[in-house]
Amino acid sequence: MNPHTRPFYWSLRRELWENRSIYLAPLAVAAVVLIGFAVNVIHSANQTGTPLALHLPNDPTPIQQPYAIAAVLLALTGLLTGAFYCLDALYGERRDRSILFWKSLPVSDLTTVLSKASIALIVLPLVTFAIIVATHIAMLALHTAVLLASGAGLATLRNRTPLVELWIALLYGLAALALWHAPICGWLLLVSAWARRAVFLWASLPLIAICILEKIAFNTSRFAFFLGYRFAGGFALAFGTARPCCIPHPLTSLTPGNFLSTPGLWIGLLVAAIFLAAAARVRRYRGPI
Amino acid sequence: MASIEARGLRKTYGGTVALEGVNLRLEQGRILGLIGPNGAGKTTALNAILGLVPYEGELRVLGRDPWAERDRLMRDVAFIADVAVLPRWFRVSQALDYVTGVHPRFDRAKAEGFLEKTAVRRSSKVRELSKGMVAQLHLALVMAIDAPLLVLDEPTLGLDISYRKQFYDSLLSDYLDRSRTIVLTTHHVEEIQHVITDLAFINAGRIVLSCTMEEFDSRYRELTVNPGHLPAARELKPMHERQIFGRDILLFDGVDPALLAAHGEVRTPGVADLFVAVMEQGAGK
Numbered sequence: 244m245n246p247h248t249r250p251f252y253w254s255l256r257r258e259l260w261e262n263r264s265i266y267l268a269p270l271a272v273a274a275v276v277l278i279g280f281a282v283n284v285i286h287s288a289n290q291t292g293t294p295l296a297l298h299l300p301n302d303p304t305p306i307q308q309p310y311a312i313a314a315v316l317l318a319l320t321g322l323l324t325g326a327f328y329c330l331d332a333l334y335g336e337r338r339d340r341s342i343l344f345w346k347s348l349p350v351s352d353l354t355t356v357l358s359k360a361s362i363a364l365i366v367l368p369l370v371t372f373a374i375i376v377a378t379h380i381a382m383l384a385l386h387t388a389v390l391l392a393s394g395a396g397l398a399t400l401r402n403r404t405p406l407v408e409l410w411i412a413l414l415y416g417l418a419a420l421a422l423w424h425a426p427i428c429g430w431l432l433l434v435s436a437w438a439r440r441a442v443f444l445w446a447s448l449p450l451i452a453i454c455i456l457e458k459i460a461f462n463t464s465r466f467a468f469f470l471g472y473r474f475a476g477g478f479a480l481a482f483g484t485a486r487p488c489c490i491p492h493p494l495t496s497l498t499p500g501n502f503l504s505t506p507g508l509w510i511g512l513l514v515a516a517i518f519l520a521a522a523a524r525v526r527r528y529r530g531p532i
Numbered sequence: 533m534a535s536i537e538a539r540g541l542r543k544t545y546g547g548t549v550a551l552e553g554v555n556l557r558l559e560q561g562r563i564l565g566l567i568g569p570n571g572a573g574k575t576t577a578l579n580a581i582l583g584l585v586p587y588e589g590e591l592r593v594l595g596r597d598p599w600a601e602r603d604r605l606m607r608d609v610a611f612i613a614d615v616a617v618l619p620r621w622f623r624v625s626q627a628l629d630y631v632t633g634v635h636p637r638f639d640r641a642k643a644e645g646f647l648e649k650t651a652v653r654r655s656s657k658v659r660e661l662s663k664g665m666v667a668q669l670h671l672a673l674v675m676a677i678d679a680p681l682l683v684l685d686e687p688t689l690g691l692d693i694s695y696r697k698q699f700y701d702s703l704l705s706d707y708l709d710r711s712r713t714i715v716l717t718t719h720h721v722e723e724i725q726h727v728i729t730d731l732a733f734i735n736a737g738r739i740v741l742s743c744t745m746e747e748f749d750s751r752y753r754e755l756t757v758n759p760g761h762l763p764a765a766r767e768l769k770p771m772h773e774r775q776i777f778g779r780d781i782l783l784f785d786g787v788d789p790a791l792l793a794a795h796g797e798v799r800t801p802g803v804a805d806l807f808v809a810v811m812e813q814g815a816g817k
Contacts, residue, residue, distance in 0.1 A: 246636065253633035260626050261619065341619035346584060347611050347674075348634050351603035527602075530584060531617075 254358035321371035329431035332359040340531040353523040368417040423477030429518025436525040535713040540589035550576040552737035563714040568734035611683035620659035643676035663690040721804040754801035761795040772809030
């Protein structure tokens with residue numbers, strides 16, 4: 244391996260050793276989803292003889308809805324895990340004094356910060372994607388087994404659960420969200436590198452304070468709107484709708500052109516780069532607390 | 533080339549002065565014992581040398597500016613800045629994998645050789661190890677790095693006597709095998725007296741004494757004064773006096789041993805005795 248990428252690669256490995264919640268949290272949620280789904284499928288099969296009302300042509304509920312719900316739940320878990328990971332990433336090593344050990348090795352502050360950002364913006368979305376796909380396959384297997392047991396045909400199921408399409412849309416969506424949320428990740432890492440205590444408060448209170456100040460001083464809510472746009476606006480830009488469960492045909496609703504031509508995306512990436520560079524700079528000055 | 537060269541090294545934390553113009557030069561291949569009371573600036577000086585804190589003044593370590601080039605410098609410097617800094621979630625095997633991965637000068641077989649002499653198991657996590665075992669693991673990792681400069685801040689804290697002895701023996705035999713420079717601090721001054729080649733006392737942010745061990749051996753003499761000879765011995769201007777079991781023990785700097793021998797028993801003092809004398813002198817001024 245190239246001597247410049249080796250420290251980066253091993254920094255990623257080290258993050259995965261330390262932060263097992265990166266895959267344990269989505270796995271736990273996946274287990275809950277699967278249990279809930281199993282109960283639902285078996286229960287409705289017992290009641291009507293046909294699971295999830297497959298034979299009602301006028302049923303407005305699309306058959307893939309539970310799959311979409313599972314995907315959304317797991318994606319949200321991934322976002323939440325990522326946020327808490329970032330908050331602790333550069334704070335935890337100072338709190339447990341291990342920063343002195345990490346700094347005794349030839350790994351630069353920038354490599355460290357970039358490896359942590361990559362965990363949140365690349366590794367975690369990929370892990371989330373893999374776990375969602377695995378969950379979907381398990382759900383489909385469960386569905387198939389119940390349908391076979393109840394004697395219903397499988398054709399309807401196959402036609403009405405366009406999973407591969409859903410997965411492509413999902414991968415696109417997770418990538419778009421990672422890009423959209425990059426400045427949030429950068430901000431959390433910067434606060435994590437800087438704050439001596441109460442990282443969560445330092446990360447959130449200044450933003451809330453600005454909202455309140457603006458409301459009192461000018462009676463406007465531009466900053467609050469801006470924050471909401473940054474937190475939740477990415478999905479609507481990437482899919483053309485803000486309601487993930489109401490996407491009838493996943494592939495036709497992708498709007499990558501719209502997403503990529505949003506100035507907010509590129510400004511956000513620039514801001515993320517500035518935050519990450521600042522976090523690396525701050526880490527240089529920081530020791531154990 | 534000097535391994536470490538500091539001129540007018542200053543560091544202040546807020547209003548507190550930690551280093552007040554430190555001048556220090558350490559040639560390649562020497563072993564420096566840096567001795568000082570708590571809060572004297574030892575750790576700050578080492579942190580500056582290791583690129584962990586910014587500083588004022590001039591400092592070159594292996595020809596580099598440690599603050600600007602820490603990550604590059606760390607390829608050539610191995611250090612233990614403090615005990616108990618290995619992360620608690622680390623598995624011993626992961627620690628070996630990680631350091632092998634990021635450090636081009638790490639000799640994994642050597643580290644494993646060190647660990648075989650201890651009770652540290654490959655599958656243990658740091659949180660499951662005793663304090664002494666964590667120190668052993670950290671030393672095994674650091675000592676297996678073939679670095680031209682080794683910095684050890686209280687490396688044997690929390691270790692029992694036999695392991696400390698074993699550690700210094702292996703440090704010395706290792707040192708003799710190749711030309712490396714070592715900086716060492718410890719509170720067990722007497723243990724390193726025969727290990728170090730250079731001695732520096734630091735107090736209140738300044739180097740108050742700096743000499744090679746050859747100079748130390750030739751300059752300083754301790755005289756256990758024969759009864760009745762105290763006034764005559766005092767004429768020779770001792771730098772320090774103390775009493776043990778009712779006998780006066782005087783410490784001299786640069787006085788001919790033949791002159792001293794007329795008044796009692798002469799020997800080379802311990803570094804600890806000189807340290808106490810220098811500190812008390814400083815306090816008296």
